[in-house]
Amino acid sequence: MAQIFPKSANAIARMSVYGAIFVLIFVGWAFDALNRSAYNTRAFMAREQPIPFSHAHHVGGLGLDCRYCHTSVESSSFANVPPTKTCMNCHSQIWSTSPMLEPVRASFRTGQSIRWTRVHDLPDFVYFNHSIHVAKGVGCESCHGRVDKMPLMWQHASLQMDWCLDCHRNPEKVLRPQAFITTMGYQPAGDQEEIGRRLMSENHIQDARVLTSCSTCHR
């Protein structure tokens, strides 16, 4: 009887059996890499804004404190985007005729808010509260990165759950004293783990079991 398959079928069969393992591993790896990539999380991608507001200039250059504009960060779950009036505190006096700032003045005249593009947007099923993090000693920089070096704002982190859990599992690695909450480029005076553990007990931070309980963030 004639052969149904050519002799090469043997090699193809063996290759496909062994190859399947590598193909499956590669597909799994590729999927995971894509999932974590900046392409998916949009981390490190500067976002277009209606006015090219530079944190690098205002924070890094002029030394404004974060809380000058984001006033509600210590008392509210939401660190507010400042109203136009906050901009006009200074810009009614300096650069008051700059064409670049015309949208700010227009907003002030008409009362229409400037429609900033939101950069840090957590999913709706996550309950996140800025005030508790600030009160317990998590600095702005810990999550938002070196804002004083960002001409346009970008996400410093993936905002994926394993990133949240990094700190919730080991809070002592990031805690800092209240005096340095808004400091950019903070260097701990001493051993961070030691300071962190001391702050944990001073600030009554609960252990990782409570911090990583599902209902701590998903309510």
Added chain:
Amino acid sequence: MADDQQIVVEKPAPGEIIAPGYTFSTITDQISSVVLTRKTPLFWFAAFGFGGSLLMLFLLAVTVLLAKGVGIWGIRTPVMWGFAITNFVWWIGIGHAGTLISAILLLLNQSWRNSINRFAEAMTLFAVACAGMFPLLHMGRPWLFYWMMPYPNTMGIEPQFRSPLVWDVFAVSTYATVSLLFWFVGLMPDLGTLRDRTKNPIGRAIYGILAMGWRGSARHWSVYETATLLLAGLATPLVLSVHTVVSFDFTIAIVPGWHSTFFPPYFVAGAIYSGFAMVLALAIPLRSVYGLQGLITDKHLDNCGKIMLATGWIVAYAYMLELFGAWYGGNTYEQAAFWHRMTGPYAIQYWSLVACNIVAPQFLWFKRVRSSPVLLFIASIVVLVGMWLERFMIIVSSLAQDFLPSSWGIFQATRWDWATYLGTIGLFLFLFFLFVRALPMISIFEVRTLLPQAKVSKEGKR
């Protein structure tokens, strides 16, 4: 090649597992002709069409489910498991007989299994496929099923390994994998036979690829024997472990009526009970439609009937032990749970299950019942219904009335509950009759070893 008129099948003597007069070639002719040469009987079209229509109902039910959510089912607090988990346990139990026949009876050298193991293993696979549907659909968001698996993920978490529901995932997926491998390895020599016999070039290519170069050389047979024994060794503990893990879904919880230590053996016996009922329900029509009484003899049916009787008694013992435990344990809630079962809103189901699972199979004591295919068929259907009721009873009645009367509630099955359940029966029949049409439903080479000619004496070997 002989067609079926020429195959002379004498009625086998009682107690024989193969009719006299068969030769190596007539066995091969008769089994392969079902797939290759014989006209497809009307029965096949009817059964396949029936299964196919129910499968369409299943697709409709799943579509509606995905569009609207699990609320289309009758699952409401407190009975959140309802039909879905009942059907899951029922189907996965049915699968167990196939593994028992193929693995345990192989290791125990029960040669009568050779004639029924192939389609019993196919039954296992398709039953596991049906079973798997329910936990997946019951999740509500089945497309996230892979969250049940431990894999490196961006959420930074693992499944809860202390939950029996996670053990279920591993138990059932292992079971499905080993069953598939066992079935496929066992098919290879027969796929080689079909490849060599078919005249259809496409069929030849497909059977050829699936046979993976089987030539039947001595080396192939030696490797085959080793592989089968290893797989049988792997599958044997699975017969016991899979349903044990399924029973943990219940026993780990503290719900009255669930929290018992004897659930694992009770569930395994029930699984084999319902599985053999399904084997009979499939074998009896198949052998009469395809004229296979010479291969699946009355002795096979008799043996299956005896296993049903034995496992039925284990199940009956478990029911009694359950009641005894509730009484002897002195736990008010446990006692109330069983009192509710017998007299409460589900009393009809409870007493029907006693009638189906304990009373009806007692007829199997009689040789005349076990030698009548029609009566055996009826008995097996009754047992299948009874075993479904048993799972329904355990799940629904225990959840409906637990500790606090203020949280009691009655489960009302909706039409979508029924549509999904009947739909998986359709899926099962559809797959099974596809298998009957495309693959040899009886293992050709294993049945050939039952012939007296196949027994090689020591002198002959030398």
